Amino acid sequence: MNASHDNSELQELYRDLILDHARKPRNFKRLDNATHTAQGINPLCGDKLRLYLCVDPNDRIIEVGFEGSGCAISMASASLLTETVEDLSVEDADACFGAVTGRLTRQSTDIAAPRNVDLTKLKALDGVREHPSRIKCATLAWHALHAALDPSQSIATTE
Amino acid sequence: MNASHDNSELQELYRDLILDHARKPRNFKRLDNATHTAQGINPLCGDKLRLYLCVDPNDRIIEVGFEGSGCAISMASASLLTETVEDLSVEDADACFGAVTGRLTRQSTDIAAPRNVDLTKLKALDGVREHPSRIKCATLAWHALHAALDPSQSIATTE
């Protein structure tokens, strides 16, 4: 394998968009008025974050925030998540969970994203598919989203 | 390996003397007036016996008995033991323990039997040396003897 191939695969994983979101995560804040929250823990590498959602009476997510620490992939994924699900209905947000995790794990390619949601930006995460040990980093925030929307859960792990 | 060799090795182990002592163990009795006693357990096969000694004030073993159940080798060995150590001093009896176990395990050939004791009959047990998993059966009663003479022990196992 030559060095340029090397670099291109690494650059596929650490795209500029990822590095940008990792360095300057959007909506990196605690929401004191959150109606839903959940923690995500990846015991493998110690990634740990808490996701906050404000859901209005019509089941629309009106504000999203997160706090925590972790690798570039998990931070970028959480940051992208906050941009994606803000303003969605709870149902659509959960469908995004299915679509994104299905896409990254290649397990369920048939879960379509909701029509009205554009997941193009999230393709930036596709590089993890070549790095199986990193998939859990990319899905961590999404599992936390799913857990936050499910009243029976409060900690999401990626195991 | 031909059949006659087969048989000869088995007959070496189960000599007539062994089978005779196994079927009609000598001194197979509990001594209610025992001064020393110890149990021998071979957890491998469930052989279990109790040895009784009456030792007089001059440290001479004046009576020996045993009870228990076990394989032919362990019963015959116990029976032969009782014949051997009766009338010996405690010291000589313990020397016999060393000589017999040393001989059977081939570990310490240099432990000589006491001069005044004839261990010839015990050569009948030599067949076990070709059957390593049976050595413990042959030494069980001897370990019990050693334990009985050692005030700090009460159960001897062959492990």
Next chain:
Amino acid sequence: MSQPRLNSPTDIATCRDDFPALHQEVNGHALVYLDSAASAQQPTTVIDAVARYQREDHANVHRGVHTLSHRATELYEGARDKLRDFVNASSRTEIVLTSGTTESINLVAQSYCRPLLQPGDQVLITWLEHHSNIVPWQLVCEQTGAELIVAPVNDRGEVERDQLRDLMTERVKLLGIGHVSNALGTINPLSEIIAEAKNLGITVLVDGAQGVPHMTVDVQALGCDFYAFSGHKMYGPTGTGVLWGREALLEEMPPYKGGGDMILEVSFDHTVFNELPYKFEAGTPNIAGTIGFGAAVDYLQSVGLENIHEHEKSLHDYMVHKLVDVDGIRLIGTAADQASVQSFLLNDIHPHDLGTILDHQGVAVRTGHHCAMPVMQRFGLPGTTRASLGLYNSSDDIDRLISALEKARQVFA
């Protein structure tokens, strides 16, 4: 990285070829291995899966981002998936990997029973049990002041159903019962017994060590709460085992051992335990062994448990048929429903002597109490000689056993 499997189902008649240990001479005779109930031999696929893992894929599991660590984790967790499928657990979180049946049962005794049992409570077992399904309960009863009670068996070696039923009261907090007796071969009518226990709200642990090698096990259909088994009784490596437990029960139980892997977060004020099944898996596990365990599942499934059951049943019938013709034989264990395990006595020859004489002729049997002293006491015996069959045995093996027994009669004539 998983070992190649035949696509066509393996023919049971040729299985013997898959087991290298069977192809050797012992004391000048071709080995006849009739001790599978103690530990089965392993097929080449299992031995190779272990060796290949050690040579190519080894690293610690669950902990690393590097390639070998990922490969090791995938192989290890892949074995868990196979085991889930093998006993039809409803989820992989219910498959706790242990070092064997003994550890699985101790886990339940300490994590489930110890916090629960009060003086006056009872744990119920049967006279048939292996020490591994007795002593853990004795220990926890002593620790908690609860009482161990025991259902008797009849002269054929079957649990006395009426008396077992009478012992099931609301004082009983757990019933621990073997699937198949390793000493006598008795197959317990588990479905009925479990249904009776569950009707009374009694938690049921099945010691499946001797169940899984011989028949299809479906833990959901059985209806028990815990099912424990070992890799080495089913053609896998020793030092591997499973505790299957219902998720709802496992969820409530405190951890058994503390250490790496079983925690999410450790600090000196506050430690958060990991999810199932990892909460019960502290420390670096037996990785290679577990991968071999998975390969053993593949092997059993390629042969087919139905085929194994049928093959062993007809061999066992043949063995009993031949044994009863031997002068001076006495069968111990004659249950109506029996696995391919047979205990017996020959004249007054002590089993240990008989074992030596058979070994001398290349026939490997087990002699003694079979780690089931109480059932030996029940029959008033210090031990028996036991021939136990695996999928690789044949009627030739039985014939060799029979002629070796004849020789023993001569030696002790």
Next chain:
Amino acid sequence: MSQPRLNSPTDIATCRDDFPALHQEVNGHALVYLDSAASAQQPTTVIDAVARYQREDHANVHRGVHTLSHRATELYEGARDKLRDFVNASSRTEIVLTSGTTESINLVAQSYCRPLLQPGDQVLITWLEHHSNIVPWQLVCEQTGAELIVAPVNDRGEVERDQLRDLMTERVKLLGIGHVSNALGTINPLSEIIAEAKNLGITVLVDGAQGVPHMTVDVQALGCDFYAFSGHKMYGPTGTGVLWGREALLEEMPPYKGGGDMILEVSFDHTVFNELPYKFEAGTPNIAGTIGFGAAVDYLQSVGLENIHEHEKSLHDYMVHKLVDVDGIRLIGTAADQASVQSFLLNDIHPHDLGTILDHQGVAVRTGHHCAMPVMQRFGLPGTTRASLGLYNSSDDIDRLISALEKARQVFA
């Protein structure tokens, strides 16, 4: 049946050839394995000893009169003898075979401490400990009402001796301390610490998981009461380990698990436990793994622990020397006395990302909390990247690490 060993001492420079796993490409690059502190690779002699046993000698141990069972028992107990010799225990009865360090420590927590500890008593550990030397004590303290107290470490990652001394009072019933920190490489000055503890009558357990691979261990000279270690950190199989304990202590302790092999006699009124070490060894053990563990001892002794220590020390010096020249590096763990383990950070690159980038270049390191979260918290870090060296590493491996780190800086530039 034991594997052939070279008569001449193995030259450390050629040891690499003995380890098949090291001779492979990962992600298109020759593998550089710098994760031996998580689990070491195994030499061919170990892999072959395991496979040969499975192919030729397997049967259950301690239980059978037949030839295979006897061979298996001899090999298994032979490994115990090698281990006795390896740590210079005064008797083989002091070598309890376990599934690993984690189980060894849990055994002491449950069998030694649990019956002993009262509210008001303390167990003392340090901030350096691995979770396996923390959580078992947390559990037993919770069970008994005793208190877990912790000696701090300084900025170099060394235990604060004065504060450790101050914490040693007559309330402390046990000190649990690592020989070598797996996260920072710190070698604790055990002889002095143990002497202080023993002066006060405090029982001392040493977590030796990271000690045995790197230096000669003499448990009698150390003066501790328990020493726990794992096979897989010293080039043997996972799922194997030892608890060494002083006979007088082991003798007094109740059994840990119940089951086959740990008893002399079982009846429902009265069970007699087996002698040491068997009292603590319930159930069928990891036979093949333990035989491999014995082969690992042979291997280490053929190379010579002095040679290993020297080789690793000079490599570690070289690694530190090279690392400090890398722009943006920060070493974590700079104790005066350090084993061949080095944690570090590179700029603000998260260790997990760094691990991926190194792996991508064939360099296997460990990243994260290393099962030692408290010491990570002590340094205010979620984790580090850790390169740990084994006897098979070379300066080329270090050079590959350094250039891979340079590449990482570019990717995150």
